[in-house]
Structures are given as C-alpha cells and as structure tokens.
Amino acid sequence: MQRHRTLSLQFVLASTLSGIIFLLIALIWPVLTTSFGGIRNEVNLLTAPDAFNGDWFAITAYVMVFVCVAAPLAQVLLLSWLLAFALNNRRAPGFSALLPLLKVLRPWAMIEVFFLGALIVVVKVGGWVSVSLGPGIWSLAAFSGLLAAVHRFDSATLWSKQDLR
Amino acid sequence: MSLRAAQLKVALCHVCGQIEDTTIAARCGRCGRKLRLPDPRSSAERSMAWLIAAMVLYIPANVLPVLYVSGLGGGSESTIFGGIVEFLRSGSWGLALLIFGASVAVPITKFVALGLLIGMSHGNSSAAPSQRAKLYRFVEFIGYWSMLDVVVVALTCRLVRFGSLAAAEPRPGIIFFCAVVIATMISAFSFDQRSIWMAGYRPGHRHG
Known part of the structure; x- marks a missing residue:
C-alpha cells in the first residue's frame, strides 16, 4: 500500500537522470531561433543571460545563470547522486550536507519560468520577425514535466532511510 | 488547550x-x-526588512524602462506596464494577463500577504492561524513566477539583434525588478512559519 502512495526511488532516479540529459540539450542546442534580413540569432539556456552585459546588468546575468542553469542542474545532479546510493541502502558521501542543500535549492530552480518566458517571446518577437523553435524548447518542456513529478517525492524521507545504516 | x-x-x-x-x-x-x-520576533523583523527593501525597489522597477527596441524608424523604451499595454494593443489578451499576473499581481499580493503575516506574527496575534498558514504556502508557491519578465527581456534582447534593422537592449528597470523578486523570496524564507502557531508564547519563558 505504502509503495503506491510514494514514488519509488527507481522512478525518481530515472527522472532525475533524464532531467540531466534534457538540461544538457537546452544548454547546447538552441531553444529559439530568429531570422530577418539574412541574419540569424539563436538563444539557449546558457546564452540567454548574455543579454545582460555591462556593469550593473551583470548582476541580473548572474542571477539568471543561478536560477536557470546552476540551481536546476545542481538539483538533478545532487538528487541523482543521493538516490543512486539510497537504492543500495547506503548513504551517499556528503549526505547530511547535500540533502539540506537540495531543500534550499528547490525554490531557486526556475526552468518552468524560463520555459513559459520562451513561449511568451515566441508571440512577442514573432510579431516582428520570424521565430522558430529549437530542440531546446522541447527538452525544457520535458524537464518541467519531469521536475513536477520529482517534486512529489519528499526527499526528507531519505533521512529516515539513512537511519537504517 | x-x-x-x-x-x-x-x-x-x-x-x-x-x-x-x-x-x-x-x-x-x-x-x-x-x-x-523558534523566535517569532526576530524572524518577523528579518522578514520585514527584506520586504521593505523589495517594496522600495519596486518603485524604480516600474518607473524605469526595462527594454529598448530600435528599428529603422527610430527607437523606443518601454516599462513593464508598457509591455503589458503593448500585448493588449496587439490583441494578445491572454499573454497580457499572464505578464500582468507575474509582474504586477504576484509582487503586490506578496507585499500585502507577507506584510499581514509578519505584522500578525510580530504582534503575537492568535487570529485565524490555519488561514495564515495557507496564505504563507500560497505566497511561497507564487513567488518565483515574478522572474518571468526578466526571462522575457533576456530572450528578446538575444533574439532581436539585426543591427540597424532591429535591435533590442535591456534597460536598468529590469535590474531593480530582478532585485525585487529576490528580496521578496528571501523575505518569505526568512519568515518562520512556526510563528503563526505561537501566539501567547514568548521566547525566554519556555522553561518557566
């Protein structure tokens, strides 16, 4: 009975590992592309913060790198690391530092916001020039969906699993 | 009891x-x-400090332009509100509503809700604790969607780089807006949820 109520560790690990791949796709390949007058512009998760350059704008760029790249990537990497060990009923090296870090990171990971922003930009910029969707936007959609499932897993339950060993 | x-x-x-x-x-x-x-008073004060900072920063975030778009016919700057009006003019009611929600309704809801929660906890109020707990979870949940406008400005500036034909650049309002989102989020996390349930309890009297 209990097993059906909470997500299995295998399912969550599979989701976080796919999450890593989806993030890498959106970091490497374009999310959106525009073309006008023979000039092409591409943007992906990694290059979007570049829009903010210059002294004070750099602060906003750093915030964007943190919430759109560093936090979500750390979230799926950390959870994969912890779960890979938890599946063998072991505690991962650094367990008691990493699990609280995961809890802190969660509200700062904003891939869903980036995804919705990209959809808005398709309409906004699409009114001026032609916009095409890149592979990155589909992987962001997939990542947002996966994370919604992963968030149903209460990582605090790993603390009690740790009690066993 | x-x-x-x-x-x-x-x-x-x-x-x-x-x-x-x-x-x-x-x-x-x-x-x-x-x-x-739990120390309701100090958590309320820390949370209030971040909330006041956010409210102050919200003024330049709305008054200053966030985006500059230039084309062959010249250029124009737009504020957050101007961006919403532009969507309304082009007939995109849904998107205008979405951006209005993320950039105006969410921050203002957070200011009011957090102000109320902090004030009541600071004043040791025992009124409606379960509704207050619900309100806090709601504020926590809606908070980060405000970052939407920052993402929209970043993507627009990256995608509209066609030299003299058309170009978009960020403007300082977006820095303030980004700071508002961060400050309200820190304010929400600084608030100790337990303080909602602790009316009548004073730290220091716990062993008394």
Missing part, C-alpha cells in the same frame, strides 16, 4: 525534521545541526 513543543522541552530540527529533547541535546542527533528554537 494545545501544548507547545517548547513546553514539552522538545524541538524539531529545522534541517532534517528529527525531534530532539532540548534539555539534553543542543545539536540534532541525526544531521548534527544546531537546534534552532
């Missing part, structure tokens, strides 16, 4: 959720963190 954890001399570890006996333990036996007893 409900008992407080402090009256039982136990406390919940804020990191891993273990229950510890505060008469013998200063640190959590499971994760080793120092046990932190």
